[in-house]
Amino acid sequence: MGSNVLHVLKGINFSVEEGELVAIMGSSGSGKSTLLNILGMLDLLDSGTYTLDGVPIVNLNETKAAKYRNKFLGFVFQSFNLINYKSALENVSLPLYYQRIPRKEREKIAMQYLKKVGLSEWATHLPSELSGGQKQRVAIARALAAQPKVLLADEPTGALDSTTSYEVMQLIQEINDEGKTILVVTHEPDIANMCKRIVQLKDGVIIEDKKVTQIRASDYV
């Protein structure tokens, strides 16, 4: 990534309790994606500490990071990032493959999560045969399959129209209701207001951190 060092985050002190649904907001360049990537161990921090579920995340080599990601974290991306030659079911079972769970069991678990996101009938379809909302739901099922501690969603509704966005947010709220900790990066205020807490980032620092009354996405659908 070139030799230029760019300091994006300039001192962030921030902790999330189990079961929270946090929206990280900010204009582009504010550092919200960088924060999420550090939390997701996709990017490295130059200074500071990061503790996840009581485990200090230090001295991360690639192999260790991969194992943490597999065990603790689930990712949902704006552009879904499904593997295009694998069916919905195979995509969902991929994190389980890296947990060395046997094939049969893997597919059973994956099917459960597909059912959970309402796509069990689409299990054998390729991503190209699914709509944007369906793809994102497959991605969410995949993120949940490994039973992570935290779900990290980077603009999960960024590529979706508003009706589909609300459907996806409804799903995220339901998962949160079951107690899963979720962080959502977004720049849309209506999406942020569907979370329980909003963290506002600007130029690499937190300018606002407030709890909000959650608006249920089901009100819109």
Add this chain to the structure above:
Amino acid sequence: MFSRDSWQEIFQTIKKNKLRTFLSGFTVSLGIFIFIILLGLGNGLKNSFNQFFLDDATNTFFIFPSSTSVPYKGFKANRKIQFKNEDVVDIKKNFPFFLEYISPILFRAGTISYKNKSNNYSYRGVAPVYQFAEKTILMRGRFINEDDVKNKAKYAVIGRLVAKDLFGSEQAIGKYIIIQNTAYKIVGTFQDAGGDREERYVYLPYTTIQLNEKNTDKIDQIVLAFKPELGYTGAMIFEEKLTKFLKEKHSISPTDESGFFIRNVADNLNKNMQYADILKLIVSFVGIGTLIAGVIGISNIMVFVVKERTKELGIRKALGATPFSIVAMILQESVFITIIAGYVGMIAGVFVLRFVGDSLENYFILNPFIDTGTAIFSTIILIIFGAIAGYVPAKRAARIQPIVALRDE
């Protein structure tokens, strides 16, 4: 790493990415295929070279007379030199240390007939030892022997194709053929690795031809063999001494280069072996070049494959794939494809060579083949280098940050 699961994962990748698999497999197959074909054709070229030049005995001198170019001892220039029987006797007497055998040769050509069939053939008057000089292989009967020469017997030994022309499927031995109004009894038939031309000769005792030509003692050429243990240097010394001896005997000036000529096959052999070596060098050079081109082709396709999969690998990493599992997956896949495709290319190459066989003989490619050892060795080399070539981009892919791979652009 080699669990059933990872194989299933790889088979799925291969099956779902047919074009990519085909491209990389095709590159490997083509590389091996061309390598096998080139090496096979090179071997064929070498074979026909050997057949052309290394057919006759390699320790022989052919001495053939010519005309002088320098006046000497009262003789004018342009005097024709004629060898006679006594030359053979004298050489035998004077060079027992060097000499293995010696034979005069008389070259004749004419109509040879059997019953109502006849054709023009070359026939030669020779001594028994001539059989060794030409490496003639007797199929039936015997060659001219010493008694035939002593008795000036009217016996003939005929080539395979002469027998075929005149006798067809009939047995030739014991039959009589007519040469120059004289009947000769056939005592043997022969074949010769030197090709069709040499299998259309007829050999007679040289004394019989001389008798028929008014009991002359003239001979056309002398062929002799030196003892092989003399080696190349010994042969050169022998040639020098023999030249001096014959010049003196026939009153040719020591400075005259053209009274007669000695064709020293040992000299030729040396030269031909050098050509053969160069040929071999060129063939191996081309072979190695093709192999390198194949390896480069595989490296390129691997870079392309990894590039194409960058995003997928990023996703896998985000989902918890370790760098090792990424490298292992790519390598396992590429080695698997390379082995299958390499094997296919090898079999195809060997098959084509066998199919071509001797049909390219007119283009000097004889029995093109590649020994199994070389074929398998080169395939393994290509697979190993393919794996190494795949390792570098795979390693780089494993190190790539998932966020870079997953950027939307």
